[in-house]
Amino acid sequence: DAKTTQPNSMESNEEEPVHLPCNHSTISGTDYIHWYRQLPSQGPEYVIHGLTSNVNNRMASLAIAEDRKSSTLILHRATLRDAAVYYCILRDGDNQGGKLIFGQGTELSVKP
Amino acid sequence: DTAVSQTPKYLVTQMGNDKSIKCEQNLGHDTMYWYKQDSKKFLKIMFSYNNKELIINETVPNRFSPKSPDKAHLNLHINSLELGDSAVYFCASSQAWDRVGYTFGSGTRLTVV
Numbered sequence: 001d002a003k004t005t006q007p008n009s010m011e012s013n014e015e016e017p018v019h020l021p022c023n024h025s026t027i028s029g030t031d032y033i034h035w036y037r038q039l040p041s042q043g044p045e046y047v048i049h050g051l052t053s054n055v056n057n058r059m060a061s062l063a064i065a066e067d068r069k070s071s072t073l074i075l076h077r078a079t080l081r082d083a084a085v086y087y088c089i090l091r092d093g094d095n096q097g098g099k100l101i102f103g104q105g106t107e108l109s110v111k112p
Numbered sequence: 113d114t115a116v117s118q119t120p121k122y123l124v125t126q127m128g129n130d131k132s133i134k135c136e137q138n139l140g141h142d143t144m145y146w147y148k149q150d151s152k153k154f155l156k157i158m159f160s161y162n163n164k165e166l167i168i169n170e171t172v173p174n175r176f177s178p179k180s181p182d183k184a185h186l187n188l189h190i191n192s193l194e195l196g197d198s199a200v201y202f203c204a205s206s207q208a209w210d211r212v213g214y215t216f217g218s219g220t221r222l223t224v225v
Contacts, residue, residue, distance in 0.1 A: 099157050
């Protein structure tokens with residue numbers, strides 16, 4: 001399974017944008033880039049995913065490097081409720097049983 | 113309506129006991145999973161079932177036995193509980209052919225004393 005590398009922790013100020021980086025230099029052509037987050041005392045929650053093009057949804061944006069070896073999750077205006085552990089995960093799109101393998105993630109703290 | 117629901121939310125039990133955790137999803141998904149999150153917050157997949165068939169079994173002790181009576185349910189039975197089994201167990205579901213996200217339950221915190 002392809003691996004990802006993320007910073008252990010990041011800090012942000014409320015209402016400012018946050019850019020969470022992820023390196024995945026061994027990504028294969030069929031791997032989708034998924035982001036999940038886990039709020040305190042809750043289960044992981046799907047945030048966004050993409051393959052090659054940048055993606056936007058109501059929660060966040062995903063910027064994918066042209067060579068696909070890195071990506072950035074962008075929270076446009078951080079709120080206190082965005083404090084969570086954010087996981088960047090590669091999922092094999094050709095494997096119908098493709099399991100999510102969680103790494104250590106980035107713990108995001110948001111200061112008022 | 114809760115999409116993926118687990119019961120119980122908390123479970124405290126003694127070593128050596130046998131216990132079960134139940135999971136139900138109302139999303140119509142084909143695939144269900146059990147994950148274990150230990151004290152260091154590391155999330156690890158344990159099992160995956162697709163349409164009631166086991167497709168992933170990640171070197172979990174055979175004291176853990178998943179059972180899927182239908183594709184909407186995946187229960188986890190644990191025999192002879194040990195202290196090291198203390199963790200938060202998460203159930204999840206996904207549509208196997210859909211490359212979108214998993215939906216997770218809110219977890220069952222198991223404490224073995």
